[in-house]
Amino acid sequence: MAEIVPLADAVxxxxxxxxxxxxxxxTHLIPFAAGHEIIRQRRRDLTLVRMTPDVIYDQLIxxxxxxxxxxxxxxxxxxxxxxxFRDAVQNSWPVPLEIEEHSHAGMAxxxxxxxxxxxxAVLRGYTGTDLAEQTExxxxxxxxxxxxxxxxxxxxxxxxxxxxxxxxxxxxxVQMWGITGVQKEAVLASSRSLVTVEEVVxxxxxxxxxxxxPSWVVTKVSVAPNGAHPSYAQGYSxxxxxxxxxxxxxxxxxxxxxxxxxxxxxxxxxSA
Amino acid sequence: MTExxxxxxxxxxxMMTVAASRALRDGAVCFVGIGLxxxxxxxxxxxxxxxxxxxxxxxxxxxxxxxxxxxxxDGILADTADSVVSVPEIFNYWLQPGRIDVGFLGAAQxxxxxxxxxxxxxxxxxxxxxxxxxxxxxxxxxxxxxxxIVVVRQSKRTFVDRVDFVTSVGFGAGPGDRERYGxxxxxxxxxxxxxxxxxxxxxxxxxxxxxxxxGVTVEQVREATGWEIAVADDLGTTEPPTxxxxxxxxxxxxxxxxxx
Numbered sequence: 149m150a151e152i153v154p155l156a157d158a159v160x161x162x163x164x165x166x167x168x169x170x171x172x173x174x175t176h177l178i179p180f181a182a183g184h185e186i187i188r189q190r191r192r193d194l195t196l197v198r199m200t201p202d203v204i205y206d207q208l209i210x211x212x213x214x215x216x217x218x219x220x221x222x223x224x225x226x227x228x229x230x231x232x233f234r235d236a237v238q239n240s241w242p243v244p245l246e247i248e249e250h251s252h253a254g255m256a257x258x259x260x261x262x263x264x265x266x267x268x269a270v271l272r273g274y275t276g277t278d279l280a281e282q283t284e285x286x287x288x289x290x291x292x293x294x295x296x297x298x299x300x301x302x303x304x305x306x307x308x309x310x311x312x313x314x315x316x317x318x319x320x321x322v323q324m325w326g327i328t329g330v331q332k333e334a335v336l337a338s339s340r341s342l343v344t345v346e347e348v349v350x351x352x353x354x355x356x357x358x359x360x361x362p363s364w365v366v367t368k369v370s371v372a373p374n375g376a377h378p379s380y381a382q383g384y385s386x387x388x389x390x391x392x393x394x395x396x397x398x399x400x401x402x403x404x405x406x407x408x409x410x411x412x413x414x415x416x417x418x419s420a
Numbered sequence: 421m422t423e424x425x426x427x428x429x430x431x432x433x434x435m436m437t438v439a440a441s442r443a444l445r446d447g448a449v450c451f452v453g454i455g456l457x458x459x460x461x462x463x464x465x466x467x468x469x470x471x472x473x474x475x476x477x478x479x480x481x482x483x484x485x486x487x488x489x490x491x492x493x494d495g496i497l498a499d500t501a502d503s504v505v506s507v508p509e510i511f512n513y514w515l516q517p518g519r520i521d522v523g524f525l526g527a528a529q530x531x532x533x534x535x536x537x538x539x540x541x542x543x544x545x546x547x548x549x550x551x552x553x554x555x556x557x558x559x560x561x562x563x564x565x566x567x568x569i570v571v572v573r574q575s576k577r578t579f580v581d582r583v584d585f586v587t588s589v590g591f592g593a594g595p596g597d598r599e600r601y602g603x604x605x606x607x608x609x610x611x612x613x614x615x616x617x618x619x620x621x622x623x624x625x626x627x628x629x630x631x632x633x634x635g636v637t638v639e640q641v642r643e644a645t646g647w648e649i650a651v652a653d654d655l656g657t658t659e660p661p662t663x664x665x666x667x668x669x670x671x672x673x674x675x676x677x678x679x680x
Contacts, residue, residue: 174478174479174493174507175478175491175492175493175494176478176493176495176498199507200556219554220554220555220556221553221554221555221556221557222551222553222554223552223553223554223556225454225490225491225492225493226454226455226489226490226491226677227490229551229552229553230553233551234550234551237548237551238547238548238549238550238551249539249554249555250555251555251556251557251558251559251560252477252507252511252555252556252557252560253511253512253515253516253557253559253560256507256508256511256512257508257511257512259508260508260512271511271512271516271560272516272560272563272564272602272604273516273559273560273563274559275563275589275601275602275603276563276586276589276592276597276598276601276603277555277559277586277587277588277589278539278545278585278586278587279539279555279559279587282545296602297602326495326498326504327478327479327480327493327497327498327504328479328504328506329478329479329493329506329507330506330507330508332506333506333508357504359506380495382495382498382499386495386678387490387491387493387494387495387677387678389490389491389494389677389678390677392490392491393490393677
């Protein structure tokens, strides 16, 4: 049964130095409040896993929380590059960042294998690309039935998954809807999970197309209203596209990033 | 050239976007990348291809946004979609089996065989001069869609003889490579730039200049291409943007990211 606890407590109990952490949310429902709490608690040497390490991981990487990044697309969607990510890869600032790079299809399938309790997943992908040469977790595999050569990628099994959802009930059952990305798979693939929610309600009204994570696959739930900002929670908020555009200038140089970190993360307390 | 012509009332970027929108067949199912491809696809839905089915990698199938999304996951895409599916499902059930007619991609570098690089430029992979965002959905879009359209601004920096890193395969090192790799889609059939249109030669698979946008010369294209580009015998000229296309495109650009 998931326990409903304040965000700061959930992060300090579930996310440990050196952990492999998957914070998911495909443009929608990105767990920014939890990310900022991880920065605030000064976690170090994390292996960060995420299909689209956009602004949230740019912030964690710039703050020096990460040792390694496992990902498939590291940009600021619709805006451009991630400057902190770039600075870490190109100049090892603030610390060196090891990368393990995939495509979206590969990452999605790695989560599926993790959720399904399988050691690897099979897909048609990567053939002829240079990624297959650079990434050790991409290997050819022959179909035992047809002889066709396909691609295998190993399961992702993070120590902890962190996702944001619209709401939970008092027992810790979680409900999310809209673009639900790979969050269900990330939670099911991980040993522990933290779900931040917009609100806790008495009863989860069934909604068409919604994903429900039963309380017994969730470790902790924390209430974090607007906890996906500048991403959004369908039905609660809209994507703050201006923030994403403003991030380009904030993150471009180290000093303005440091100022942002001091003012917007360290000087503030976790909500709830 | 002594001919005096009035400056056109449209930009090279607008010509590129309009040309890209016209390349989309009405009723086609189109896997849309963000940026120029998304703008062109949304323009097409308002002009020449009202029945175009927009599929975004966020899992939104049949999205009908009434403004231009900034990301592939803006709420408007889910709100207006025929169906919203998970990310594993969009790649495994919809893209991988070859259900998508057109993949619409951008590029940081593109080479003579239509291979795309969006990963690293210069240096080597471990120590690149420039680290780019990476693959995203592109490798499998390039592999599996029936055809791929690339929209990209043309310059010597972008149009290179060989890409520094093959993120997404066009025709590899030439004829036969797609088959050898087992790629089931048709590969890049059209490359649309701010200068003109390139298509692969049916025999050599090399990108060949087949159309110039109005006012552009072959010399300009050569200047902006990092290899000796072949020119089609029956080189055509793109129809300039119509006033209606321009009005709709400019309205659309104003709404980007939901700004009103």
